Amino acid sequence: MASEEPAGQLFAADALLPTGWARNVLLQWDPSGRFTHIEEGAAPPAGVLAAPGPLLPGMPNLHSHAFQRAFAGLTEYRARSQDSFWSWRNLMYRFAAHITPESLEAIATWLYVEMLEAGYTSVCEFHYLHHAPDGQPYADDAALAHALLRAARTAGIGMTLLPVLYQTSGFGGQAPRSAQARFIRSTDNMLSLLERLTPAAQAQGAVLGLAPHSLRAVPPDSLREAVAGITALNPQAPIHIHIAEQTQEVQDCIAWSGQRPVQWLLDHVPVDARWCLVHATHMKPFEYAAAARTGAVAGLCPSTEANLGDGLFDMQQWLAHAGAWGVGSDSHACVNVAEELMLLEYGQRLALRQRNVLASSAHAQVATAMTQQAVHGGAQAAGRNVAGLAVGQQADMLALDAQHVALAGLDAERMLAAHVFASQRSSALHSLWVAGTPRVVAGRHALHDEAARGFVAARGAAIAAD
Template sequence: MSTTMLFAENALLPGGWARDVLLQWDAAGRLQSVAAGAVAGSAPRAAGPVIPGMPNLHSHAFQRAFAGLTEYRGESQDSFWSWRNLMYRFAAQITPESLEAIATWLYVEMLEAGYTSVCEFHYVHHDRDGRPYADDATLSLALLRAARNAGIGITLLPVLYQTSGFGAKPPRADQARFIRSTDNMLALLERLAPLARAQCAGLGLAPHSLRAVPPDSLAAAVQGLTAIDARAPIHIHIAEQTQEVDDCVAWSGQRPVQWLLENAPVDARWCLVHATHMTPQEYADAARRGAVAGICPTTEANLGDGIFDMPRWQSHGGAWGVGSDSHACVNAAEELLALEYSQRLSLRQRNVLASAAQPQVGTALWLASVQGGAQAAGRPIGGLAVGQQADFAVLDAAHIALAGLPVESLLSAHVFGSHRTSALRDLWVGGVQRVAAGRHALHESAAAAFVQARAATIAPQ
């Protein structure tokens, strides 16, 4: 295979910043050499410091077109549940064409904001009347095309959704587009597996939540997925809302995370999305099992979910990453800023998520989130190391927020002192440049298609 290369005067490796780093990758976009203290030779030079690309571990792509449409008081006390009712009305109008246009623009936004891959938690499966499309994979294929066209890495996570509440309550009429039997879901995964491999995409399963998947279905689905691919990731919404916790206790006598850990083979394949409301024992037990905590700080703030206790999770060695979830915000650094600030507000301390090994909080946040996000994605995207994808971004060292600073301070300046995307200059995915001087080649056309799709989706029916 032919090899491509880039020389960086400064690059953030898994162990920290390094000088004079020569990156070399093969035609498949996999890093073959990461050499510090190297000579540039004939290699092109990066225009600034190089940082690993950020995985986005939780996305509902269609909800990007819904951002801003619920920021008004519709009930005496708005909550996640009132927001969900509005979101369902929006989801009911999505078409394959609008989903592809919305997702393409979203993925362009992600790339321009420092994300190089996305875990797509995909639960709108069927036509607007709830009946399957002639091709049952229609909406999944739309998402794969959007990722391919934008050039972002993707782990597609089709969602298993069967009931409207604990105790196998029948689904609501406005959930009809989401519903699949377990056998039907496994057939979909079988259909998608070769297509995902051809695109170098990941494929996993997302049991939506304990309230939406009965215990027997959860067990059968996990067993069936493992037969297809024993390493495929499994993502689940869990303990996001206090009402969910209360309902789970009323159903089972146990809290959601407690029940899951005792009744499912939770291990490093699993991503516990949100996990906002856990007891100290649940933090310890979930971390010990190796699961990733999928934290979505701007969405959790937008929905009033609560604050994840990250210092407690880290004290048990828990892995974590960030996602943009409902996409009220699409910005890798903004998620990290919101995460750190939530901890500061809760604890009334500063630089909470720095460590003795990495005292620069921006660097500590970035490296930890890359590692956890890669684990959740089930793809080799864990940073600038041999065997990983050549996914990386270049910071603009001349940006006013970064100019003249020591390299160790650059990521903290980017996360806390810039406009969060403005200090990102260039970005590569799998060794292919997708963003140059802050712009994706599809920026204008994808934005126009998105606006048209959103207008059609929110138009009176």
């Protein structure tokens, strides 16, 4: 048993541990929200809260552009003869021009409430709105970053903040476009920003990392300098980058360097387990093998990749090399853990014309395997101790509702499968805790209504200003 009285404890008849499903599990955590004791086969202690259904680890969301939640659904019409990621991006830039620090905080607060209600317990915020629309810094040059930190603190979600380095509009050092003016920072300025943000991040237990936006947006010398700089500030800081998302990006990179994007990155930058390769959709077999060997995480965002027509990541290639992966909601066309997992599996099924592709082995259940792998990879990408229901990890967890019509009468593993493949996805999520603190009860966050009103007002103002 734990050597001292726990700050919190929970009993679960069924819990998904890193080793698999376990029965009659007692979980205890300390005042910091870290698990100190997890006991299988325990008798239900008197007076201890019992989970209302199977207990799952909280899911890290490894890729988010918070402001884009207010833009979701506004581009679903054909603007030209053949719409693409690039035409969507032009519309997104127009919308981004109307985001203020106040509206960003309102949008992000609602988004993070949505994430918690949908099973995400932490988020990696890939933050590239830095300045006023004309490119001039705000009086507080970190105003928009602070808005995101406040939103995460208000909602109660764990945060990995990844300020984005963005300097050029294309390979070969092309000058940035006017619509990109508020994204631009020099490398020195970015490293200075990270130093200034450190006290605020530490005060709420957030992790600071770095996000070189993409190879087209960060010249080679700047990329190497930035990686060396963040490593000097914190050798464990996560580093995320968009890469090989679009075929045009691949073609442009080959024209510029003679190499494909992932190939170039691995040959020129010391990629390791701190890195998250976001999307990495278009790779050749040798890139899958080489990228997996580095220990980097593949950051997959199935609903956004589908929405933008990116293409499909080859999970069989990646898993053949024991590659780590996690999921993110990216542009937030969808904010739902179970939906991302379902879409990821369905994409592989459509590509391969097979079923249960992401089951870890013969006779394994696909929803269980996906959840365990995505939690592990997401925690690595976040740079936080949120890798599941285990001693030393943060007490981030969620409980399904065993009485939900899609789950009722099933065993725990089938309940998870029904949650992912046979429910309205978030409808069967009953309770959620972050660092042992209840954030969702009976499917609802305490700030749901207030945050929703703030979001609607902020979105309306941005639309009216367009």
